[in-house]
Structures are given as C-alpha cells and as structure tokens.
Amino acid sequence: MEFSVSKADLVRELSLAQGVVEKKTTIPILSNVLMETAGDRVQLTATDLELGIRCSFPARVSKEGAGTVPVRRLLDYARLLPDVDLTVKFLENHWASLVCGRSRTRIAGISRESFPELPEMPAPLAEVPASVLALMIGKTIFAISSEDSRFTLNGSLLLLKPDGMVMVSTDGHRLAHVESAVEIPGITGDYRALLPKKAMTEILKLAGEAGDDAVVKFAGDENHLFFQLGSRLLISRKLTGTFPDYERVLPKDQRNSVTLCREEVRAAIERVAQFADERSHAIRLQISPGEVKVFSSISDTGESEEVIPAEYDGAAMEIGFNAQYLLEFMRAVQEKFVTFSFKDPHSAAEVRPVGGDESYRYRYIVMPMRI
Numbered sequence: 001m002e003f004s005v006s007k008a009d010l011v012r013e014l015s016l017a018q019g020v021v022e023k024k025t026t027i028p029i030l031s032n033v034l035m036e037t038a039g040d041r042v043q044l045t046a047t048d049l050e051l052g053i054r055c056s057f058p059a060r061v062s063k064e065g066a067g068t069v070p071v072r073r074l075l076d077y078a079r080l081l082p083d084v085d086l087t088v089k090f091l092e093n094h095w096a097s098l099v100c101g102r103s104r105t106r107i108a109g110i111s112r113e114s115f116p117e118l119p120e121m122p123a124p125l126a127e128v129p130a131s132v133l134a135l136m137i138g139k140t141i142f143a144i145s146s147e148d149s150r151f152t153l154n155g156s157l158l159l160l161k162p163d164g165m166v167m168v169s170t171d172g173h174r175l176a177h178v179e180s181a182v183e184i185p186g187i188t189g190d191y192r193a194l195l196p197k198k199a200m201t202e203i204l205k206l207a208g209e210a211g212d213d214a215v216v217k218f219a220g221d222e223n224h225l226f227f228q229l230g231s232r233l234l235i236s237r238k239l240t241g242t243f244p245d246y247e248r249v250l251p252k253d254q255r256n257s258v259t260l261c262r263e264e265v266r267a268a269i270e271r272v273a274q275f276a277d278e279r280s281h282a283i284r285l286q287i288s289p290g291e292v293k294v295f296s297s298i299s300d301t302g303e304s305e306e307v308i309p310a311e312y313d314g315a316a317m318e319i320g321f322n323a324q325y326l327l328e329f330m331r332a333v334q335e336k337f338v339t340f341s342f343k344d345p346h347s348a349a350e351v352r353p354v355g356g357d358e359s360y361r362y363r364y365i366v367m368p369m370r371i
Helices: 007-018 071-079 130-138 197-210 262-275 323-332
Strands: 002-006 032-038 041-047 051-058 060-063 066-070 085-090 096-100 103-107 126-129 155-161 164-170 174-180 191-196 215-220 224-229 232-237 256-261 282-288 291-298 302-309 317-322 337-342 349-354 360-366
Touching: 002 007, 007 032, 007 041, 007 051, 007 071, 007 085, 007 197, 032 071, 051 197, 066 071, 071 096, 071 103, 126 130, 130 164, 130 174, 130 197, 130 215, 130 360, 155 197, 174 323, 191 197, 191 232, 197 224, 197 232, 256 262, 256 302, 262 282, 262 291, 262 302, 262 323, 262 337, 317 323, 323 360
Parallel strands: none
Antiparallel strands: 002 060, 002 085, 032 041, 032 066, 041 051, 051 232, 085 096, 096 103, 126 215, 155 164, 155 191, 164 174, 174 360, 215 224, 224 232, 256 337, 282 291, 282 317, 291 302, 337 349, 349 360
C-alpha cells in the first residue's frame, strides 16, 4: 500500500483514532491503527475491543492495500512534520515508510491479519442533532460512577422517544437528568441503552469536529451501539445490566427553594472548599431569609465562611454537601442563576438552572451529607 496525504488531514483523523486506543495494553495490535485504502480515501480503524472508531481522509492512492502501525508513535511524529504532503508506503515486512520533504522515517508495524474485525453498522434507528447529544452528555458525564464494581453505573442511560431524548447518570450519591424536546424521526417507541463513559467522551470530540449543523445517525444491535457523524463511525459495546429506576429518586415534594447567582455561589464554594476535609470535601450551607452562608472548617488547618445574598423567605436550616458535587454542576451550566430546592436537611436536594435555553430541562439531584 502506498498513498500521499496532507499532514493536516492525517493528524486530524489520527487524533480522533488515538482517543479510542488504551495507553497501556497487553495486546500489541490494539496499540495500532489499521490503515486501508478505499478508492481515493484512506480509512483508519482503531479499537480497544470495547470501543472502536472508523474515520478517513482524502489521499492520492498509488497502490491499494492495508497495514497497521502504532497510532501514538505515528501521530506524535506526524505532528512534528512541516505542513506539507507526506507519502506513506507499507513494506513487505509490515513496516511503514514515511517520506516528507527531506525527512525519511520507518515505523515497525504488525500484519493486518492480526487486527480485530469491527461489526458493521446496521440500518439507522434515528437521527439526532449532534449539538443536542453533545449538550446532554456534557451535563451528565461528570455524575457517572468511577467504581468498577458498580458496572451499570459506569455509563449513562440514553432514552430515545418520538418526542424527545433523555440522558441520566448517577453514582449513587447524585443524579444528573437532562431531557430535550427535540423530535427524533424514526423512533416509534421508547429505545433504552446504557452508554459507556469512554464512548460519551469520544462522541463529544466527534461532535466538536463535525460542526453545529451535524447530525448523528444512531443504530444498535444486540451488543453494540453505533454513532455515525459524516464519514466517522463510533462503535461501542453496550453496558449490560439494569439501570436504577431513576424516576423514583426525582424529588416531588420540595417545599423550600432558594435562588442564587451561579457565579457567586461557584466562587464561594471553591474558596471555602480549600478548608474542607480532603476526603469528604464536606461544606455546609446555612440557609436563612435573605442570605446563604457557605462555610467549612478543619480543626488543625483553618476555617472559611462566605455570605451570599439570596431570594429566600422560608425557615432557616443547615445542609451539608460534597463541594465537588456542587462545583461540577456549576461548571456544567451557563445560566446566570441556579435554584436549590429541598424538603429538609436530611432529604435529597435538587439544583437546576433558571431561565436560559428552553429546549431542554436539566435537573441535578444530590444527597446531603451528615457533618
């Protein structure tokens, strides 16, 4: 196989492919990217056996064929080349020869026959605006559990309906729920799937590259989910198991609410959290008419307190929270104001943005801490 390609095209697609490849693997071929000629394009394929990607770039193909090379080594080298075309040629010993200007390089590869086969995408079930899917991922991905033992919580629940889309993430201590009213052609009933966190991260990258008007063609089979954005295809294994009944967790009797300036409360929590316990990140919110006091203390380090003006006329109460949980929500929204709703200091609180984009509804449920 031999082809010529612009450095920019090669680096752009290799950057997307390498996101799928694990940094450390005991299977050498999984560190490689498969390069195959397809007419006047070269197709790249990478996988870690749980997640796979296919993307391509235009090329002047002199000789058809296929080969594999370590994706990170090729990408790191290509980034250092001048912004001109380079020629890639695979030799009979599976090595790849790269020629760019006065640079001559050879990279050791592995036989194409060793590369795992990826499943083919079935007929699309639906088409979803890429910008909407990316927005929903950005507002839920941080609430996914990082505990490997809680396998079904290592991703988000994706629910497609004819009149909208829902995404839910939880780690057992907090829950992020976002719902969009976008119409989804092709869906006649409810479609549910568990989407792994790594796949969500790569979808964000693909959506960012695709542009504001891009559409995601979505499909699924018994074991896999498929997301196609233009010439790029992401293939993910489904998470198995049953996602918790999140609707039972959503609070329904929140008698009290307080509205705060998002930037003010975010900055106050960040400062006060410097004096919170390093393991629990516990801070306290003392809510009283007209103000919210945010404070924390460690007996041998120090203490900090901030007062924020607030719209509140209910009974005074004090609630403990994990500061990191609140900060991650604050960073996921852009609206100027947020509202905390709560029943009492011992029940789950709901935080949501006020105003802003009415095309979606965003709710964040967080359990209080006993301090």
